[in-house]
Amino acid sequence: MIEHLDLSSVVAEQPDPLLFATVSGAHLYGFPSRDSDVDLRGVHLLPVEALIGLREAEETRSRMWVRDGVEMDLVTHDLRKFVRLMLRRNGYVLEQLLSPLVVHTSGLHAELAALAPDVVTTHHAHHYRGFACTQWRLFEKNDELKALLYTFRALLTGIHLMRSGEVVAHLPTLCGTVGEAPAYLGELIAAKAEAEHAPAAGTDPERLRADVEALHRTLDEARDASALPDAVTGAYDALHDLVVRARLGQHVQG
Template sequence: MNFPPQLPAAVSAHPYPLLFATVSGAHLYGFPSPDSDWDLRGVHVLPAREVLSLHPLQDTVKVDRMEDGVELDLVTHDARKFIELMLRPNGYVLEQLHSPLVVHTSPEHAELVLLGRQCVTRYHAHHYLGFSAGQWKLLHKPLECGELPELKPLLYTFRTLLTGIHLMRTGEVEANLVTLNAESGLPFLDDLIVRKQGGREHEPVGHALDIYEADFRRLTTALEAAHEATHLPPKVAPEVRAALSELLVRLRLGDQA
């Protein structure tokens, strides 16, 4: 993918060294609209001097701006905070870490990717079950006001369910809905994706939601079953935690500030 120049420019302007910066959001999920913003996510390393001082830590850096028609949403976490999130059943950070849309990388990023594969547990299913249920509920809110629901949360609903099922069955992080649907074969999804790609961020669904409900319920049940049947471990192994800790120490001690 050819990235807008604003993305590498944001990486270069970041106040701290970055281990990686990848694209998340609609571009990663395979259904960006012409007006979708660019969600840039990554990990920075705070200098040891700041970590040891009494000053408040910038363990999260956020930049949200519009430049030459490109809307950029940049969020990076300090390495310690990101690693702590990796050790929880947090699907977001795994998707960011394993995103194939890489704007900036480093040898430590490659290390983190390998360790991240060993941080996947059976309880990541709860992340995707909760997120999909929340998006399905969000879809119904406009109906209460006599308005049409938007296409975006409908796609997010099925994207998260299919990502969760794939993760439980294979242990691999796959966030692209086009790729996921090539495996699942839901006939309506390809059309919805094309509409989202060719429309705008808040494109309405245009159909009654009940035509999607059976598939929503079926996939929710499938994810619950995949969670029960998975061979993924219940928690991250102690040796993986130790390796992540050692990586963090090396990152801190390697700082020359």
């Protein structure tokens, strides 16, 4: 799907250094379609003068364009904003940070990834429940496989995270590790590969609803039984020090 694209050139085009860039979205989740766009996510490092002057700093940059016939979607956050998102129980940024589909990396990327387990709490269950609810409502509106698979992916990621403390976003992997995953998900993944906006043809709406509701209950149970902490403790100081070191230029290059 993405092998023919020169994604490294995207890194070189950015106005400020990227500490990392990874592939997210359907490619990370394990159900890309032939016509899926490529979602690139990462962290840029603004110079000190961009943060202390009068102009508004570009803490988030977003760009969409077409390259070699493929739609590209790039979103990066400045390091400080990204770390703040990490501390706000945001599972999405952890998935970006820990994505195995790495376009660009650095020493700071490795440091951030090493600290990721220390920011995971039981409250991340709320993130995945909320994302699943949003996608389910979208599925009820458009009847597309994409939204349905996003719903199941979010719930299974949350369940696995509560049980293991490990962020896994790849749906085929989750189907093999979370015992409650519906057996028909493999067929839905295969159908989604044919087209990005494929309809959920042949699915039983009542069965889908029952299975989604059951996974919500499983997520609640996994959260209640989880060994994860209720709040972030030691990671805050380590992340603060990392941001300061990076901004002062002590450890930017990999």
